[in-house]
Amino acid sequence: MTATTRRRLAAVLLAMAIFACLGLVTTAAVGRPIEIGTLNALLIGAGIGLFEEFYVQGPRGNWMRAMHPLRVIVIEILVVMVLYLVALHVTHVVLGRLDDLPVVYRRLPYGLAFFTAFSIVGILMMRVAHFVGLRTLLDLIIGTYHRPVEERKVLLFLDINGSTALSERLGALTMRAFVRKFLSDLSPPIVDHGGDIYLYKGDGLIAIWNWADAFRQDAILRAVDAMFATVAHETDAYQRWFGVAPAFRIGIHGGAVIVSEQGDARRSIGIYGDAINIAARMEEAARAHNVRCVISEVVAGALADRTRVRVIGAEQVKGISAPIAICEYAPGRLA
Numbered sequence: 001m002t003a004t005t006r007r008r009l010a011a012v013l014l015a016m017a018i019f020a021c022l023g024l025v026t027t028a029a030v031g032r033p034i035e036i037g038t039l040n041a042l043l044i045g046a047g048i049g050l051f052e053e054f055y056v057q058g059p060r061g062n063w064m065r066a067m068h069p070l071r072v073i074v075i076e077i078l079v080v081m082v083l084y085l086v087a088l089h090v091t092h093v094v095l096g097r098l099d100d101l102p103v104v105y106r107r108l109p110y111g112l113a114f115f116t117a118f119s120i121v122g123i124l125m126m127r128v129a130h131f132v133g134l135r136t137l138l139d140l141i142i143g144t145y146h147r148p149v150e151e152r153k154v155l156l157f158l159d160i161n162g163s164t165a166l167s168e169r170l171g172a173l174t175m176r177a178f179v180r181k182f183l184s185d186l187s188p189p190i191v192d193h194g195g196d197i198y199l200y201k202g203d204g205l206i207a208i209w210n211w212a213d214a215f216r217q218d219a220i221l222r223a224v225d226a227m228f229a230t231v232a233h234e235t236d237a238y239q240r241w242f243g244v245a246p247a248f249r250i251g252i253h254g255g256a257v258i259v260s261e262q263g264d265a266r267r268s269i270g271i272y273g274d275a276i277n278i279a280a281r282m283e284e285a286a287r288a289h290n291v292r293c294v295i296s297e298v299v300a301g302a303l304a305d306r307t308r309v310r311v312i313g314a315e316q317v318k319g320i321s322a323p324i325a326i327c328e329y330a331p332g333r334l335a
Helices: 003-030 034-056 059-065 069-094 098-132 134-142 163-170 172-192 211-233 235-242 274-288
Strands: 149-160 196-201 204-210 248-262 268-272 293-296 309-315 324-329
Touching: 003 034, 003 098, 003 134, 003 172, 034 059, 034 069, 034 098, 059 069, 059 172, 069 098, 098 134, 134 268, 149 163, 149 172, 149 211, 149 274, 163 172, 172 196, 172 204, 172 211, 172 235, 204 211, 204 274, 211 235, 211 248, 248 274, 274 293, 274 309, 274 324
Parallel strands: 248 293
Antiparallel strands: 149 204, 149 248, 196 204, 248 268, 293 324, 309 324
16 A cells, blocks of 8 residues: 555545544534434545545546635535435444434435535545645644754755746646646655655655655655656656646755744744755756756765666755765666
C-alpha cells in the first residue's frame, strides 16, 4: 500500500469520525436509537470520505477540482443526501430493524434536512483538513512545534523550465490549469516515497523529508525518478490539452533546520536555516548547468548508490563562507 493510499484512508477514517459525531447529534435531535444513528453516520462518513479522496482528489475528479469550491460543496451535499437514504436502509437491515422503517419514513423529511444541515459542517471540516494537511493540522493542534525544534531535513526545490515564455504562449488562465495538473501529478510520487509537500510556490514546489526517511533505500532519488517518470507518462495528456509537456529542474540539499509554528491570525509550520537557502541555490544551479537535477555533496555523501551521481563543480551561496560542492543526478527508470 502506497503512502498516498494510506493518507487517503486516514482521511476516510477522519470523515467517519466527524460524521459519527454528527450522527449522534442528529439521532438525539430526532429521538432515534443511538445505535441506528451512529451506524448510519459511520456509513455516510465512509462513503463521503471515499468519494472525496478516491474520486474528487483522483484523476477522474479533475472536473470537480476545477470548479468553484462552493459548487463542489453543493455536489457533496447531494451525495450526502443519497448516502443518507442508502445508509438508512442498510443500517436497518444490518440491525434487524426493518419493522421500524415506517416510523423512519414518517420522520424522513425532518431527519434528512437536519442531517444535511449538519453535514455541511462535516464537509467543511474535511475541506480544512485537506487544504491544511492532516499532519500539519495535527501538529498545530497538539503543538508539536509550538516551541522551535531543531531537526535534520532534506529539502527539494522544483520549478518548471521557461515558465515565463510558457505563460506568454498559453495565456494566464491556461497556464494555471497547466500548473495545476503538473503539481497534482508530482504530489503522489513525493508522498509515496516518504516526503511531504511543504509549500507550493508559483509554478513549482518545496518538498521535505526527514533525514532518515530520505536515505532509506535512497527514497529521495526514487522520488525524483518517479516524478520524471510520471510526467513522461502524462506527456500525451499534456500535449492533447495544452500543446506542450512540462520540463522541470530539481535542486536538493539537506541539513539541520529549525521547525516552528509561524504566524498569528493564520498559523502554519515554518522551516528556517541555511539548509533551505542552499537547497534553493541547488535548484538555481540546475538551471545554470542545464541539468535536470542537482544535489549537494552533503546529500550525495549519504546515498547508498551513487551510480548516477557525478560531481560538476561548486556553488557560492550568499551568507555561506565556503563554496558548496554540487553533483548532477541523472534520473532514470524506477527499479
